[in-house]
Amino acid sequence: MVGNISTQASPIRRGGTSSADRPNVLRSSPDLFLLRDDDRVTVVEVKSAGATSVREPPAVPVPRVKPHSEPSRLGFILLQKWDGVVLQADKDTFTAQLFDSQGKLPPHDAVFARSELPPSEERLVQSGAPFVWTLGYRQIGSTRERASVIYFRRLPGWTEEEIFRADVAARRLGDSLEWK
Amino acid sequence: MFGAGYGECLVLHLTENQWVVIDSCSGVDSGVSIATEYLTELKVPISSAVRLVVATHYHDDHIGVLGEFFERSKSARFGCSMALRTNDWLTLLEVYRHYLQDGGSGVDQLRRVMNELAARAQRKEVAAPIFCIEGRVIREPILPAGAALTCLAPSDAAVVAMHAKIHEELLPRANRRRLRVPGLDRNDGAVVFSVQVGAASALLGADLEERNTPGLGWRVILDHLAPGSLLHDGFKIPHHGSPTGFHPEVWERLITKNGWAVVTPYNRQKNPLPGIEDCKRIAAMTNEAFITSMPGWARFRHLDVAVRKTAEETTLKIAPEQPKHGLVRFRRSVKPNENWKVELFENAKRLSEVLIAV
Numbered sequence: 001m002v003g004n005i006s007t008q009a010s011p012i013r014r015g016g017t018s019s020a021d022r023p024n025v026l027r028s029s030p031d032l033f034l035l036r037d038d039d040r041v042t043v044v045e046v047k048s049a050g051a052t053s054v055r056e057p058p059a060v061p062v063p064r065v066k067p068h069s070e071p072s073r074l075g076f077i078l079l080q081k082w083d084g085v086v087l088q089a090d091k092d093t094f095t096a097q098l099f100d101s102q103g104k105l106p107p108h109d110a111v112f113a114r115s116e117l118p119p120s121e122e123r124l125v126q127s128g129a130p131f132v133w134t135l136g137y138r139q140i141g142s143t144r145e146r147a148s149v150i151y152f153r154r155l156p157g158w159t160e161e162e163i164f165r166a167d168v169a170a171r172r173l174g175d176s177l178e179w180k
Numbered sequence: 181m182f183g184a185g186y187g188e189c190l191v192l193h194l195t196e197n198q199w200v201v202i203d204s205c206s207g208v209d210s211g212v213s214i215a216t217e218y219l220t221e222l223k224v225p226i227s228s229a230v231r232l233v234v235a236t237h238y239h240d241d242h243i244g245v246l247g248e249f250f251e252r253s254k255s256a257r258f259g260c261s262m263a264l265r266t267n268d269w270l271t272l273l274e275v276y277r278h279y280l281q282d283g284g285s286g287v288d289q290l291r292r293v294m295n296e297l298a299a300r301a302q303r304k305e306v307a308a309p310i311f312c313i314e315g316r317v318i319r320e321p322i323l324p325a326g327a328a329l330t331c332l333a334p335s336d337a338a339v340v341a342m343h344a345k346i347h348e349e350l351l352p353r354a355n356r357r358r359l360r361v362p363g364l365d366r367n368d369g370a371v372v373f374s375v376q377v378g379a380a381s382a383l384l385g386a387d388l389e390e391r392n393t394p395g396l397g398w399r400v401i402l403d404h405l406a407p408g409s410l411l412h413d414g415f416k417i418p419h420h421g422s423p424t425g426f427h428p429e430v431w432e433r434l435i436t437k438n439g440w441a442v443v444t445p446y447n448r449q450k451n452p453l454p455g456i457e458d459c460k461r462i463a464a465m466t467n468e469a470f471i472t473s474m475p476g477w478a479r480f481r482h483l484d485v486a487v488r489k490t491a492e493e494t495t496l497k498i499a500p501e502q503p504k505h506g507l508v509r510f511r512r513s514v515k516p517n518e519n520w521k522v523e524l525f526e527n528a529k530r531l532s533e534v535l536i537a538v
Contacts, residue, residue, distance in 0.1 A: 146490045
């Protein structure tokens with residue numbers, strides 16, 4: 001005897017050549033099959049008489065992420081980050097107000113040379129422009145060097161809706177204060 | 181006259197325990213105006229004794245914590261330049277209500293003042309601002325008898341020019357880059373006052389600069405002066421003693437010979453104001469010149485040596501915004517032929533000491 005089949009519900013319909021006739025397997029283990037046929041769930045217990053080992057389902061190949069065997073060779077250790085805003089600028093320098101991103105330091109002022117910036121950032125220097133300035137260590141393999149990076153924030157532009165709403169609120173405020 | 185490395189505030193006592201505050205900067209507690217700290221120390225009831233609060237223009241160093249002080253000054257009217265009397269300005273304040281960048285929008289304090297005015301309007305109190313323009317005189321009942329604040333600036337042309345600048349350069353437009361409110365490089369709309377209390381007088385120059393343009397700057401004030409105009413006892417030097425704030429005729433025609441003068445520093449730029457040449461120029465105009473604190477950048481400090489070294493290598497200058505306050509207090513009786521008494525507090529000095537120190 002290959003195996004006994006016992007059920008807890010109606011017998012499994014066997015045969016059928018189309019997928020619509022074949023029951024759907026919901027879950028399975030070496031000993032149990034949960035099959036669904038229409039709206040009924042059938043539990044089928046498979047026992048192998050005289051078997052000395054549990055029959056295991058065939059292995060299903062799945063993708064696996066190979067664990068890294070060594071740390072990344074590139075890294076940045078952040079020591080200080082400032083959020084800045086340009087106060088004024090001339091052709092060679094710009095002056096900025098700096099706010100510690102962690103709020104631990106008081107506001108600072110700084111003057112930067114525009115030559116510190118790559119062209120892609122330098123073209124964004126203008127009064128009122130927000131930027132981020134990070135200082136830390138750049139790790140390349142086993143070497144470490146101090147690094148300073150300035151990049152200007154590319155914020156989305158003002159929207160028409162924002163301007164419109166502000167204009168409506170402004171008119172209301174102006175009327176109440178006899179501002180006009 | 182209060183001033184730190186950044187920020188200034190004028191507190192005027194106009195007799196009968198009635199006060200006027202012009203501009204504002206933060207005190208030792210950065211969330212509180214220095215005027216609040218000073219008047220509280222003198223046990224002056226701010227809510228009833230302050231009659232007028234003025235913002236001469238919208239630059240950050242003149243409106244620091246202004247909203248906080250105005251909210252306390254329950255009996256005070258609010259004064260500002262006629263150059264701000266435009267719907268574009270209110271729209272700008274409303275647009276920047278939601279500007280979520282560190283450092284705020286730069287005009288947060290003025291919006292706070294607007295909110296306070298709106299609340300007062302709802303309570304049916306007098307909320308309309310006093311818009312200052314050349315020729316307007318503020319006196320009783322806002323000020324006590326015998327006191328008057330005469331507006332010498334902005335001129336009509338300056339108001340028109342500022343309205344255009346607000347519309348073209350400051351007001352956000354759809355799809356334009358989202359920036360913090362930029363400071364205009366010229367303070368054409370700044371309010372200049374001639375203050376008189378009895379026989380005492382002073383010229384308060386705000387940040388007005390000479391533009392060498394018809395209708396703007398100090399030239400237009402001089403052109404509109406009536407013959408025999410008042411010679412003021414003292415002068416709040418405009419624009420931190422900069423060359424553009426200087427006009428020799430102002431000293432000749434508006435200030436008493438060797439009258440007192442006071443200047444506040446401005447450190448937030450590559451070359452702090454007043455520079456050495458500026459100090460020399462002022463010292464040549466009067467022997468009684470004072471400065472509220474020393475100009476110049478402080479030293480940058482950081483716990484992490486790597487940060488300190490990298491920051492100093494990356495920047496041309498870096499320093500904390502230090503509220504090194506100083507107070508220069510000028511007092512005299514309102515009766516004729518009385519002398520002024522000058523007192524210096526904290527970091528305030530005679531301007532001659534700055535020249536010696538260099």
